[in-house]
Amino acid sequence: MAPSPPPSPNPALSRRQLMAAIGAVTAAATGALAVASSAHANPPAGAKHQLRGLWIASVVNIDWPAAPGLSPERLRADFISQLDRARTLGMNAVFVQIRPTADAFWPSPLEPWSQWLTGTQGQDPGWDPLDFMVRAAHERALTFHAWFNPYRVSMQPDPTRLVPNHPARLHPEWTVSYGGKLYYNPGVPEAREFCRRAMMDAVHRYDIDGVHFDDYFYPYPIAGQDFPDDAAFTAYGTGFPDRAAWRRHNVDLMVREMKDLVRAVRPEAAFGISPFGVWRNDTSDPAGSATTAFQSYDGLHADTRGWVHNGWLDYIAPQLYWNIGLAVADYGRLAPWWAAQTTGTGTQLWIGQSVYKAGATGQPAPWQDPAELSRHLTLNSTLDAISGDILFSAKDVWADRLGSVTRMAADHWQRPALVPVLPRLASGAAPARPLILPPRHGESGLRLSAGHGSGTRRPFQFAVYRYDGHPGPRPPLSAEHLTALVPASEGRFQDPAGTRNAWYVATAVDRVGRESRPSATMHLSY
Structure with a gap:
């Protein structure tokens, strides 16, 4: 990887110098890019x-x-x-x-x-x-x-x-x-x-x-x-x-x-x-x-x-x-x-x-x-x-x-x-539905572990979703609710936003991004 060369390469210049030559030529952004060019753009929530x-x-x-x-x-x-x-x-x-x-x-x-x-x-x-x-x-x-x-x-x-x-x-x-x-x-x-x-x-x-x-x-x-x-x-x-x-x-x-x-x-x-x-x-x-x-x-x-x-x-x-x-x-x-x-x-x-x-x-x-x-x-x-x-x-x-x-x-x-x-790879098998467990006595934070099943893939990480109200029987696994990705080697989640009164579900995710069905819902109220 290296800086890109200019529109017309000059053999006397290095690639970084050539890149600077490109940068010397600027033009105003077009009207179609006005929102992207705003000094304080307000981008959407983002993809999951x-x-x-x-x-x-x-x-x-x-x-x-x-x-x-x-x-x-x-x-x-x-x-x-x-x-x-x-x-x-x-x-x-x-x-x-x-x-x-x-x-x-x-x-x-x-x-x-x-x-x-x-x-x-x-x-x-x-x-x-x-x-x-x-x-x-x-x-x-x-x-x-x-x-x-x-x-x-x-x-x-x-x-x-x-x-x-x-x-x-x-x-x-x-x-x-x-x-x-x-x-x-x-x-x-x-x-x-x-x-x-x-x-x-x-x-x-x-x-x-x-x-x-x-x-x-x-x-x-x-x-x-x-x-x-x-x-x-x-x-x-x-x-x-x-x-x-x-x-x-x-x-x-x-x-x-x-x-x-x-x-x-x-x-x-x-x-x-x-x-x-x-x-x-x-x-x-x-x-x-x-x-x-x-x-x-x-x-x-x-x-x-x-x-x-x-x-x-x-x-x-x-x-x-x-x-x-x-x-x-x-x-x-x-x-x-x-x-x-x-x-x-x-x-x-x-x-x-x-x-x-x-x-x-x-x-x-x-x-x-x-x-x-x-x-x-x-x-x-x-x-x-x-x-x-x-x-x-x-x-x-x-x-x-x-x-x-x-x-x-x-x-x-x-x-x-x-x-x-x-x-x-989208049609490949995802990991099994994980287990989400409450904190042990004297501890805080949710415990996460791999689900069980014959031939299931081991999770690479767990995706944790947070809801301020009960999410119902089919929790939306959307980007706006995704609050943390927990490496499978850790298996513990402590909500940085606090857990005064929130509902959580977790999914198991493999290394290519395939996601399991959600866990049972866990309610924490402190």
């Missing part, structure tokens, strides 16, 4: 199922680990802190980068230990971070999405600086150097196959909830320097009208085949991608968005719209890292465009939000307004196809410059939310 995600980036130690070579105790404590803060903020999912540069945060038999973990590529840390991270997330009822970078080998171009047994050194024919970095060549079938096997090792071995790619397929282009894949195109490009079509085909193969592999190994895991936020401009393609920005279809050879329409993704999370009203890439136009692309496809739409911009030095005026981020979610709430957001990235969320994140959460995340149920 809504993805609230956090990106935790490991490459160059962006978020976690905070630095290479920290002790296992410090690393575990820091990661638990990230999870606890995410849960307190109202999040229900983390997207953790576990293969940032053809390396691993688990004991992979195929790739070396990550240098971002130990400080030295290939050095065994003496423990299994991925096993720990997955368990820690699940104990807190947070779903864990394993974030992989498919092709990036190194943040520098010299293969001799890799460990001697690195696959990229053993198979130099798989790699290319471009833009100061080293990549596996997506056009070499053996390289693609190796990358799939390397990623699928983690999918096989760990109880993850999702497989996640970001926006890196073919690298962002540098003017005057084409990606050096002449030999691969000569060998494998026969039958394609041009090199661009062949490159898109190579990326399509990775996406389609990873979808098939993930579903075969973990049928309930979500497979999704967070691409650059513009597929094509409508000046290039009538199906494109009303933008004048860089195009992922042409520049990265990533047919993001095609993946949605072909049913290859469970969700897509476009990086809409621009403010409402920006002339070249207006959030207010792109969010509805993506909603239109995903409607009726079975692909969930979650929006990548650029928290890193809020209050940051050098960002344009809209990002100096504490309400800009909240306005994005207000606009999202008017589009039924949008079922969540992912925030980039953890360190900026915790920095909370201008109080933008606090405001967004107060406006939109006052009540908890279950993860959205993927359409292909």
Whole structure:
């Protein structure tokens, strides 16, 4: 994950500098977005199922680990802190980068230990971070999405600086150097196959909830320097009208085949991608968005719209890292465009939000307004196809410059939310109806436990609903009554609003968001 490039890439600038170039061009929000642009918008109550995600980036130690070579105790404590803060903020999912540069945060038999973990590529840390991270997330009822970078080998171009047994050194024919970095060549079938096997090792071995790619397929282009894949195109490009079509085909193969592999190994895991936020401009393609920005279809050879329409993704999370009203890439136009692309496809739409911009030095005026981020979610709430957001990235969320994140959460995340149920999983069996029990003598708070039944699924968490009056024989399990999500490992609920006179029911919820029938009603009066 990284800042998005500008409408016309300038090779002399970094991606973050390019993003700033976009931000220099602003325009007033349209009248149709007036409610979303209000400084004190009053958003609706919100959906009960809504993805609230956090990106935790490991490459160059962006978020976690905070630095290479920290002790296992410090690393575990820091990661638990990230999870606890995410849960307190109202999040229900983390997207953790576990293969940032053809390396691993688990004991992979195929790739070396990550240098971002130990400080030295290939050095065994003496423990299994991925096993720990997955368990820690699940104990807190947070779903864990394993974030992989498919092709990036190194943040520098010299293969001799890799460990001697690195696959990229053993198979130099798989790699290319471009833009100061080293990549596996997506056009070499053996390289693609190796990358799939390397990623699928983690999918096989760990109880993850999702497989996640970001926006890196073919690298962002540098003017005057084409990606050096002449030999691969000569060998494998026969039958394609041009090199661009062949490159898109190579990326399509990775996406389609990873979808098939993930579903075969973990049928309930979500497979999704967070691409650059513009597929094509409508000046290039009538199906494109009303933008004048860089195009992922042409520049990265990533047919993001095609993946949605072909049913290859469970969700897509476009990086809409621009403010409402920006002339070249207006959030207010792109969010509805993506909603239109995903409607009726079975692909969930979650929006990548650029928290890193809020209050940051050098960002344009809209990002100096504490309400800009909240306005994005207000606009999202008017589009039924949008079922969540992912925030980039953890360190900026915790920095909370201008109080933008606090405001967004107060406006939109006052009540908890279950993860959205993927359409292909909606008909699956839910957990058994749970038991809700009164406090024991001398204690306070409700007790929750799994129901009984042959072959029933164990709950991941309990959803607790509160009513100020008796809810009747069929309690409404609506967002306005949802008051807490309790991890199954805890099994106890203390109402922060007090229990002077209230009625409660609970449901058991599995990791994909399916909900049981409600428990019996429990009345507490103190």
